[in-house]
Amino acid sequence: MSEMRTEEEQVEALKGWWKENGKSLVIMIAIALSAVFGWKTWQQKQLTDAETASITYQNLLDAVSATVGKDSADQVATSQHLGSLLKAEHESTEYARFAALLMARIDVDQEKYSEALQELDWVLAHKPSAEMQNIVLLRKARIYQAMGEFEKGLSVVVELKGKEFSASASELKGDLLLASGKNVEARRAYQQAIELSGNAEKNPLLTMKLEDLATSEEG
């Protein structure tokens, strides 16, 4: 800048530079701006999506709790509508999996066992957490019991992992064995369940089931 230039010369130089670089500069700025803007919009959309899912789920909970303990075809229909909405439009969210769990319960209430199994299998197919998977398996086994398919139920129980669920698994195994007429094995399973739960007083029903099977040959 120290050289003596006239103003015109400087303007000329700027113009020249602009001619050479102007286009790419504008494009760069445009790209940068749209990238930032796009990112923000995407984030916002994610957030709104999650929010919508959360609100829909909350409404679903209200509808389902209104079905508990009474006949209410309206609420069942509302629940099913909200549930399938969540499953269809927010398929990969936790809320969709929750919805499927709730739908399964509504199906069981109406004794539509194979539909309930479909809902639970949907959950299993959509990457549930390990804990959720365990609970789903317990419920599947219980549904097989209701359908009279004790062998299938037993094979589901075997898939359960996780030490906190082992007591429930054993108890359910006992139920299934008893239902298929294997009293001695059932008794063993109940006993195991009591040992695993560590505290029999927490579960008086389990104790009741075991005591009813007290057989003379085992004292």
Add this chain to the structure above:
Amino acid sequence: MLQSIRDSSQSIVAKVIVGLIIVTFALFGVESLVSLTAESNAPATVNGEEITQQELYQATELQRRQLLSQMGENADPALLDDSLVSSMVLDSLIEQKSLLLAAEDKNMLISERMIDQMIINTPDFQVEGQFNRDRFEATLRNAGFTPLSYRNLLKKERLIEQERNAYQLSAFVIPAELKRIITLDRQTRDISYFIFPLDDVEKNLTVSDEEINAKYEAERTSLMTEEQVAIEYILLNKNDLRDNVVVSEEELKAQYDQFRVSFQAEDQRHVAHILVEITPDQDDAAALAKVVALQARIKAGEEFSIVASTDSDDIGSSAAGGDLGTNGKGVFADAFEQAMYSLDVNQVSEPVRTEFGYHLIKVMGITKAETPSFAEIKQDLTDDILTRKVENIYVERLELMADITFSSGDLIEPSEVMNLPVMTSKPFGRSGGDLDITQNAKVIGAAFSSDLIQDKLNSSVIELDRERTVVVRVKAYSEPREQTLAEVADELKQQLIKDQASEVLALKAQEAVDQINAGEAVDQVAQGQLVVNLEAVSRASGELPIEVRSVAFALANPDSLKSVVSSAELPDGSVAVVLLKKVNMTEVQLTDEETQSMGAFLGSRIGQQEYQSLVAELKNAAEIEKK
């Protein structure tokens, strides 16, 4: 030197550094630098996320308040073990954090907008059905929250609740299991039992001095006396002050004059009404139309009470012809009250609108009130004045008591000044003595404090209740010590006899069980003890000892004709021999309602169990560090 700083601050490197600082501040705020230097003192971390000291403090405070309010009026905050409460709270915070982190991992979300909605819809924050900002803030302040911390709390609670509900609400019980459990629960059993009493065996047992001696030597270190204090105290009782207070005739007169001025002759009115409710099915206009029609019928000569009994929506009064009885002011809604006080006897009002709907009101009678005479209320006035005077004296004396007991080294001077006798208690332990004063938790706490035991100070004033206040000091303190043989010989002897008797009884019961199993008659085996025969005993039956009942229900189902037998020890040491003769399975017939309500109950039980297992799994999976 300044020049060199100037020069180097112009350099590219310096500019880059300043630029970085600007960017960091702009994006992350001052905290980003401060938090780097502040040392973390979090009491625990879950998966690397901290539970802060602040969180722990707040939650502990909340818990303390809840505990104190549960313990009631007599609670002494000092008795709550702080470290215990805080470790309990920390555990629950860790659990909460594990759940929250898991929920966030799963991209669950409660948005700010949802929290706004929740807050606006909370009845506690509403005034007349509308959200009220002042009410909101005042309520939070009372509970020790700021709006921000409350929002945070809501968010956490709601997130966890979303997950919990997902599992609990989706749990179910299948019909076969429901039926089985109910059948089991309702089964009854036919049993017999008889009791070998402990006393009978004890009577025939003797223990030698050597045995007692041996037991004493073996256990002497654990045979300690209790730590005890004997206290002396002065007691200020409001009721004692009453006798020395007189109320003069002039005071009474003055009080009566005051009363007469303030007494407003307020008459009472006997009214009846007809209500036309505003409901979702019947809006305001429809209700008004209906009430006008009713009014016209009454004007045309129909009896008010008959119209009320056929057309009033107030089920409480319609059967009685709308009669609401005789009432004064302040009972009914404002508009209703105005109308009823503006009517004459037997007049019917225009339609009156209240929150319930439209009313037609009829006054059936008016009871005039008259100012009571001096003689009539003399007793009440005397009591009022007396109470007020006594209250004043009590407060004065209380202050005097606090001052003087604080400054003196014993209770002699306070006793003289206040003219209260120094009383003494018998020695008592931490579980309290035989006086109501020595049973008071605050007194016990003070008496066993080091201020009183070691420093021999007077306690501060302790309010026992609204009427009584004490100041105590420790008169004598006895440390725990080993008891002598003479002191415990009787007790040891009793124990020895009881132990031996129990052994004998256990053998005897086993023998009886064997004999019955071998086919001997129960009456024979009972050796003269009363054999109780019960049929159809339920699981909840109260007609037999609990221990006998639980043994009877744990016994195996007897096959064919043979009973099964076992024995049970009763709380007093006696032993019962129990025979199970028959299990009665009744076919359970449940109504649909029963099936639904019990199904819901059992289902939610299963759901709770599943959720508890899930929480435990999550906690196991989380990396938890406690300091």
